[in-house]
Structure formats: C-alpha cells, structure tokens
Amino acid sequence: MKRSTLYLILIALLLCAGLPLISAGKTGDTAPDFTATASNGKTVRLADYRGKYVVLEWHNNGCPYVGKHYNSGNMQKLQKEWTARGVVWFTVLSSAPGKQGYVSAGEENDYLTKEQAAPTAALLDPTGQIGHLYDAKTSPQMVVINPQGVVIYDGAIDDKPTTDLEDVPGATNYVNLALEQAMAGKQVHTPTTRPYGCSVKYSDSAH
C-alpha cells in the first residue's frame, strides 16, 4: 500500500468521524455529547451515560401536545417504567427566556412534583444548545440513544399527532417500540418519524 493511499484513508476516516456533527443527532448518528445543568442543580454530561439507553424528551409545559401526554399520565408512566428498567430519561427544556415553556429550575422542580413526573433529570437548555445539536423541532419530540451512544430513534412519541387525550390509549408508542426492539437485540423497525407537536421555542423563533 502506497503512502498516498494511506493518507487518503486517513482523510476518509477523519471525514467520516466528522459526519455526525454535520448532520446533527439523527438516527444512525453518534449522539452529540453535551453538558447541561439539571433543575436539581446537578451537572449532567451525556457521555457519562455510555453503556445505558438514554431517552431525550423535549418539553414545554404550555404546549397542548405535551399536555396530552402529562394530563393523561402517559409520559409519567413511560418515565417510571423505563427508568425502572435502567433507562436514563432526560426531559429537555429548550424554550428561550421569555418564551412559552421557559421555566426556572425551581419552577421546573415544582412542575415535576405536581405532575408526579419521574425523569432521571430535567435539563435546562435556555440557549437551545441541546435542541440545536439534535435539530429538535417540536415538543414532545423524542430521541432514543443506545448503550453504544448511537441514536436509534428520533421523532414523534406515538402515531397519533393530535392534542386529544382520548387518542393516547390506542396509539402505537414509538419510544416503547424502539427500546423494546433494541433491548431484544432486534433492528428498530421505525427508526424515525415526523416529530409532531408545538414548535420548539428557540430564541430565534418568530414573535
């Protein structure tokens, strides 16, 4: 093998390693790492959770699509069931200050108590850094990361893109499917869907 060929291979490998950064945290990509402050005051780094499944749940307490899943108890049930099975669950709050869904750490802690929510932690992302890393467009958009740190699901929470509570029981939940299939060593059948809901209220969103 000639030296020039070796260089080409090196360049190719470097380009490939860079790909996930360019295309954001979409299914098949290495999950972009981030560090965030949780509402409980702790600092959370995603890379520290390698070896575990991680769920990211984009949240906005004023969004009626989010309301559907909290008022029905669906989101809390998912959080409890999956964290009991060793999954790490991060609720991510990417609303910018002054926008719907922006809350202080204390307000978020009150909300978690009131809703009896049970994520591993609620991550405060007022700059939208995590949201942009994963190109999160809606709440409640959901991302599932496998123990190898690869995104295996990105999209809607289920197949009923409505605000109606009565649509929760009959819905096919894509997060459940992805986690169950991946844990059984199977291919995730629906690795990406259109993430329905309210637009994420980043600082650049229109007034």
Next chain:
Amino acid sequence: MVLCAAGAEAAGTPIPHGTLELVAENQWSAGGHDFNLGLHFQLEKGWHIYWVNPGDSGEPPRVKWQLPAGLAAGAIEWPTPRRLGTPNIVDFGYEDDVTLIVPMHAEAGLSSKESEQLGAEVKVLVCREICIPGKAQLSLSLPIKSQASAPDARTSNLFAAARKSLPQTAPRSWRFSVNDAKDSFVLSANIGRQGTQAVFFPLVESQISNAAPQKLSPVATGFRLTLRKSDQLRNPIPRLKGVLVLSGNRSYLIDVPLSNPGEAKNTPGTGIYAAQFLEEGR
C-alpha cells in the same frame, strides 16, 4: 375583498383567536345534484391554522360530519398554503381569512323528508407563537328540494375567492421530471419560458426538508428546483406530489413520478461510506 364578503355574514362560531362558519354555495340541496359547502375561518392578525401537510409542527383541521342520509362529504379542497414559522422550523398554513371548500355528494334518492340540518364538528389547532387547540360544533340549515338548486348570492364572493386560492392543474404543454440525487430531489420544469420564481409545498410529510432553502436554477425554458430530502425519509419514494407556486403567485398541483427511484439518503450507519472508500483504496 374576502373580508368584505364575510363581513356581511359575521355569524361565525368562536374558535381560539378567530371564528369559523359553515357556509353553502347553494340555497338548497337536491337529489342527484352535487354541491359545495365551505368552512370559512377568520383569524385574528398573526394567528394561523394548518395546511393538509402542516410542515414541521402543528396539525390540519379535522372535520366530523353529521349529515342527513343521502348526503356525503368529499375530501377538503385545500387552498395554496404559505410558509410560516422560523428559519429552522417551517410550517405550512393560512393566516387571516381562508375558506376550505368541501364537495358534497347528494344521492339521486335524497328525500326532502330528511332533516335540513347539516352539522360539522371541527377540531382545529390555532397557533401564533403558541398553539391553542379548539373545537367548534357548526350547523347549517339547508332545505332539501326536488328541483335543481340555485346559487346563494350571499356566499358567491366567498366561494369565488376560495376557488381562486386553490392550486390549478398545470397546463398540458408543461413537462416535469424529478431526479433522485442522493441528498436531494431535483425537480425540472419545462414551462415554455424561463422560470424565475418557484416554491414547492410537499403534499406528503417527511419527504423533503421543510426548512431547507429550495435552490432555484432558471433555464431558458423553465427551471430546476433542488429540494433537500427530509432526515425522516428512509425509503425511496415513487412520486413527488405537491403545490408549486410560480411568479405572480400562480400555483399548480403537480404529481411527478421519479425518473430514477433511487436509494434514500439515510441508509443506516454512516460507517458504510468508510468501508466503501477503504475498498477502493486497496
């Protein structure tokens, strides 16, 4: 103009930040004569509702009809939408004033003994920066007679405006083709003259990236429009369907088969490219 026509009626049912009214194009219905109803939305400034493909967020209005036996509602005719939202999150919908036409089929045996009350339960999401779901129970009294119906002068302007806002069928002489070009679809159009403006609205969700800029390349007899594929697209698509808006806000419904139905962009695992490169390098 539309506002004036509607102002005379002003009998809408409240929805969040607006009103909604069920209107008929004719004065009565008659067996064997199809006719049109309209869902007339009037929204406060800055608020919007959604197209059949809402784009990155939101959802279109949904209707449950309550109709006398012998009447059946067809599919909503959706006016050409507008791009709404932010640079990163793009939605498709309507602001201000919009009428959705619903074609109604009246069976030949429609009896004048049937109730003249038509009902519609409409669920609609109304958004500005925030979104509010609304539900309206609409009703309209429309007599059933045996003779063919006459247009209702009170709603004729409203329906004329609604019809004008619908995308048209493209002229027969125009030619379209779509190429699957790995990360994008390239829509080529021959419209007999240079095309200097073109925006495409996809009828099917998750085929193209809603927020990505649509690169227009004018050519002598038309244009090429490059549409980036959606991150959610996993499989090749057989056709590209949607509304094309050209200069002068003229809009056309197009449905173009792919010339080379190829692989979608997101084959699982980015490592594939590395493997190919290494093999070539040997």
